[in-house]
Every structure is written in structure tokens, then in C-alpha cells.
Amino acid sequence: MLVSRSLISATVLCIALLLVPGTGSAACMNKFLSRPEGNKQVVTLLTGKLTFDEAKALAAAISAGQSSPVEWVNDSGRTVARQFGAMKVVRPMPVGCDGKASGAVVIVTFMMPSPPVRKLLLKLDNATTVPFEEQSE
Numbered sequence: 001m002l003v004s005r006s007l008i009s010a011t012v013l014c015i016a017l018l019l020v021p022g023t024g025s026a027a028c029m030n031k032f033l034s035r036p037e038g039n040k041q042v043v044t045l046l047t048g049k050l051t052f053d054e055a056k057a058l059a060a061a062i063s064a065g066q067s068s069p070v071e072w073v074n075d076s077g078r079t080v081a082r083q084f085g086a087m088k089v090v091r092p093m094p095v096g097c098d099g100k101a102s103g104a105v106v107i108v109t110f111m112m113p114s115p116p117v118r119k120l121l122l123k124l125d126n127a128t129t130v131p132f133e134e135q136s137e
Contacts, residue, residue, distance in 0.1 A: 017030040028097035032133040034115040040084060041110045043120070046101035049130045052092035058124065059087040070108050071123040072116070079123075081110040 029048040050058065061067035062083070068084035088107040096102045108122075120132040 008098075016132065019095075026127055027095075027102065029093075029095045029129055030097070030132045032116065032120050032132040033135050034120075036113075036115060038107070039111065039113045041081075041115050042114070043108050043110065045106045045108060045122070045132060046135065047106065047132070048093070048095045048097035048100060048104070049128070050104050050106070050124070051096065051100050051102055052089065052104045055087075055106050059089050059106075067125060067133055072110050072112065073121045073123050075121065077123075077129070079090040081112040084109045084111045093135065117128050 029046060029049050030049060033044045034041050036042075046056075058067060062069055063086060071079050071088060072081045073085070074080055083088055090105040090107060093103040093105050116134070118132070118134050122132060123129045
């Protein structure tokens with residue numbers, strides 16, 4: 001079974017975050033890893049903007065058609081690509097943002113042949129656009 005390099009990196013990052021002692025609140029983290037799958041980009045998100053439960057609720061709302069899909073937007077807010085397929089909520093992450101105690105590891109696929117470079121803006125809902133930085137490997 002082949003395991004992608006980005007998935008290994010995400011797993012190593014999550015394990016490292018679990019091993020870091022809790023010395024107060026950690027800085028907000030929004031990182032991404034991307035890998036191509038044909039003409040699609042599979043993006044692994046490490047985000048403190050959504051708790052694990054919030055991410056599961058968002059994924060369920062998108063699947064049920066109650067919420068719009070995640071959008072990859074440019075700096076001016078124009079849509080670059082929309083979520084393709086199901087949003088997969090993988091696991092909780094111990095770093096949260098905006099007073100949240102934890103975050104989530106999420107996988108989203110976009111119909112886009114070229115990968116995001118260094119930064120990625122994702123519109124999670126009408127009121128929330130989150131900037132992500134590429135995770136260095």
C-alpha cells in the first residue's frame with residue numbers, strides 16, 4: 001500500500017503537536033499540503049479555525065446541500081475552484097484559533113490541475129475565509 005508523502009507529513013506534524021507540552025495557548029495554525037490526483041488537487045488542511053465537531057458538522061451540511069461547498073478563492077475573493085466530492089474530516093488537532101481549544105485535520109479535493117503555491121485562501125462559508133500557508137516538508 002502506497003502512502004502519500006503529504007499524508008505522512010500531516011501525520012508526523014499531528015504527532016509532533018501531540019507531543020509538545022501544553023505551555024499555555026499555542027499560536028493559531030492554518031497549514032496545507034497538496035498532492036495531485038490527475039486533474040484534481042487533494043488538499044490536506046491543518047486548521048485551528050474549526051474544531052473537530054465543527055468540521056464534521058460543516059462536512060455533513062455540505063453533503064446534505066444545506067451549506068455551499070468549500071471554495072478556493074484568490075486575493076480579490078474570486079473563486080479559483082470549488083470543492084469536488086466529499087469533505088473528509090480526519091482527526092482532531094491540539095492547536096486551535098480564536099479561543100478554541102483544538103482544531104481539525106481535514107481533506108478537501110478541488111478540480112484544479114495546478115497546485116496552490118505557498119498560500120491558499122479557502123472560503124469555508126459566506127462569512128469565513130481562512131488563509132492557509134503551505135506546510136514545509
